[in-house]
Amino acid sequence: MNPIDRTAIEQALSSYQDPYLKTDLLTAGCLRSLDIDGDRVSASLRLNYAAGRIVGGIGQMLTVALENVPGVESARVQVDWEVRSAPTQGNIPGLANVKNIIAVASGKGGVGKSTTSVNLALALAGEGARVGVLDADIYGPSMGLMLGVPAGTRPGVKEEKWFVPPRAHGVQVMTMAFLADDKTPMAWRGPMASGALLQLLTQTAWDDLDYLIVDMPPGTGDLQLTLAQKAPVTGSVIVTTPQDIALLDARKGIEMFRKVNIPVLGVVENMAVHICSNCGHAEHLFGEGGGVRLADEYGVELLGSMPLSLTIREQADGGRPTVVAEPESQLSLLYQDMARHVAARVSALAAGGAAPVISISDD
Structure with a gap:
């Protein structure tokens, strides 16, 4: 019996192109071990982004690919995943247990x-x-409502200096709404709001997070700059x-x-796009292709394109966002795909080296 060609085995493993890493898993450095014992082959691979829903399917595909290599009688491929920390600036004790901070922002x-x-957090x-989710909209916090946290919920206190974030649908959540009456307006000037944001961010006892999603207020003002300058945002x-x-305002956010x-x-x-629930007619009420053009203009990825859907709005208002309300629906699958794209982009930063130096200029 001729020995199995190791090169042929590696080529079979390279046949799968990861749609999120946009390369094969060997080039991405995901191969941990490869053992050839007679006519039996075993391999272990580790993705560097959160991919719990797809690693089983990837393992099955690679197993079949190896079994088709001449001379292989049996094959076993194990695929798992692990989130790494991307390089960031700053050394804030309150964020020591957070691997990656992702700011979700808009120009308007x-x-x-x-x-x-x-939905990104839940996906x-x-x-x-x-x-974890941090509601950074000090003036109009909504994350507690969207996650179905009961009214009047307050965070716990640890060692008289840390907030212990409540949990909802498996995620840790912190919002100004937990510290003030929901009918009380935050009539604060910029420095007070910025101070409150930093307190929520750095004095919350986040419990070993892979990702902290920060829901930013709209615009490009004090709160956005505070987060950018004071927190190690991935x-x-x-x-x-x-x-x-x-799109005009989104460009300002990117800049x-x-x-x-x-x-x-x-x-x-x-x-x-809006799809009529009665006749199925699709209509682009707010224009077509704007997200693609914006992504192309700045050389970034279009992470997802979501329809105008009454269901998404109703489920978020009801405290059970789409990803948990209907986890197998087409809308939820779109959010899951978006989340894997985001996680893969973070993993690319983790593999890319040192963090840049942050600077602020007037131009």
Whole structure:
């Protein structure tokens, strides 16, 4: 019996092109071990992004690929995943247990940023990651409502200096709404709001998070700059709708993150198309292709394109966002795909080296 050609085995493993890493798993450095024992082959691979829902299928595909190599009688491929920390600036004790911070931002309000944030967080948790959500909209916090946290909920206190974040649908969540009455307006000037944001971020006892999703307020003002300058943000996700006015403001958001050297992971396009529930007619109410053009203009990835859906709005308002309300629906699958794209972009940063130096300029 001729010995099995190791090169043929590696070529078989390289036949799978990961749609999120955009390369084969050997080139991506995911191969941990490869053993050839007579006519039996075993391999172990590890993805470097949260992918709990797909690793089993990848393992099955690679097993079949190896069994088709001449001379292989049996094969076993194990695929798992592990989230690594991307390089960031800063050394804040309160964030020592957070591997990656992802800021979800928009240039203007009303584009579905908070809905994207909460479903992104739940989708990452659905892949098996440990996830937290910080509601950075001090003036209009909504994350508690969207996650179905009962009214009047307050965070726990640890060692008289840490907030212990409540949990909802498997994610840790912290919001200004837990510290103030829901009818009390936060009539604060910028420095007070910025101070409150930093306190929520750094004095919360986050419990070993792979990803902390920060739902930013709209715009490019004090709170955005505070987060960029004071927190070790891994990367940002820009949310927009296809209409020109939203794209104009989204560009400002991208430019702001570029000025402070925070990588833009990609663009999410909401309300891309409306499909009539009665006749099935598809209509682009807010324009067509805006998200693609924006992503192409800045050389970033279009992470997802979501339809204008009554279901998404109703489920978020009801405290059970789409990803947990209907986990196998087409909408949820779109969010899961988006989450894996975001996680893979973070993993690419983790493999890319040292963090950039943040600087602020007037231009």
